[in-house]
Amino acid sequence: MSNLVKFKIDGTECMAEKGSYIVDAALENGIYIPTLCNMPGVKPKGACRVCSVRINGRLMTSCTTPVSDGMEIESNSADILDLRKAIIELMFVSGNHFCPSCEKSGNCELQALGYRYKMMVPRFLYDFPVRKVDASSPKIIKDQNRCIQCKRCIKTIKDEQGRSLFAFHKRGHDLEVILDQDLGKKITEELADLAMKNCPVGSIIKKEKGFEQAIGRRMYDHQPIGIEDK
């Protein structure tokens, strides 16, 4: 029992193992906090900020903050929900997200959060940045128009020698996540499948696999992302 801590999310009493991150602890207690860059089994990085919550008046990323005894977490208040929605909207306007022609549509986590937060139109102006599509690998397409730079591919897609197939390139506004040209040519079928699966959006697409599932049969066609709010 000494390993358990008590804390509150929006006033609801919760319990979880000491040291567990707030997103995971919340889920164990039936409370959903949205995430995008976070992935089970991968060290969290707090990159996308979608999981922001308020603790002691400060906004924190709940994927990188461990729960502690007596902690009071504010998660589903109107302003935090709106902040999350604004972050999602920013991702839509800062890339080129043409969902009707995207192979990931229906299975995309960003789009699914747009649905969950009822994004009818982003409040920001569309940027329409000029971005490249790299189709040099025989197995995958890396589409920069849709990359949200979550690093999930960098962290999880590695060859037998442990080398990451994806890497950051350039800096600041020009920052991109690119596919290593040599390793990309040699990517195995399994790794290519995994890369597409681990990318939350449609930035890594398996060649000759687009639009496999009919509309109505895809992951988020009928079911919202995450679990129902209690």
Add this chain to the structure above:
Amino acid sequence: MKEEQKMSKPILATTSLAGCFGCHMSILDIDERILQLIELVEFNKSPINDIKTFTKAVDIGIIEGGCCNSENVEILKYFRKNCKILISIGECAIMGGLPALRNGIPIEECIHEAYIGGPTVQLNKNHILPNDDELPMLLDRVYPCHEIVKIDYFLPGCPPQADLIWNALVALITGDPMKLPYEVIKFD
């Protein structure tokens, strides 16, 4: 429902700018509710009835498609002037949609691809580019409607689902809150 919010037989107008008419098809996709719709509203300017100019002040204007040329802008402004409420329906009106795939490609390149260099161009031996004064001018890029005029409501989808359009119209006409079940908001 508050009585003053309820419209007395509202007037409806629709148009398709840089769209594919899919959104209009989705309006028709309300199936037999179309009979209810003509009870609820009176149609004015619309491709559905082929009325070309506004003949009275309109309550609700529905815009499909974004703005890719000067004519789209003109019609959109014409709608804004004549409609109390404007609704952008569909991805094209909301964010440019597939026509906006050309945003970021210089206009000369687009025209060259379409009329001279493209693999399907075979008959244009003299390399003529569209140059008639009657033709609308292409804009430098495709613009979402709300970047040109004020838009009051947005209904996403490609096309928006018939139920979404129906629910929105019923809510506007009756003043009741709009029904927004999970499955009606889609971006494809």
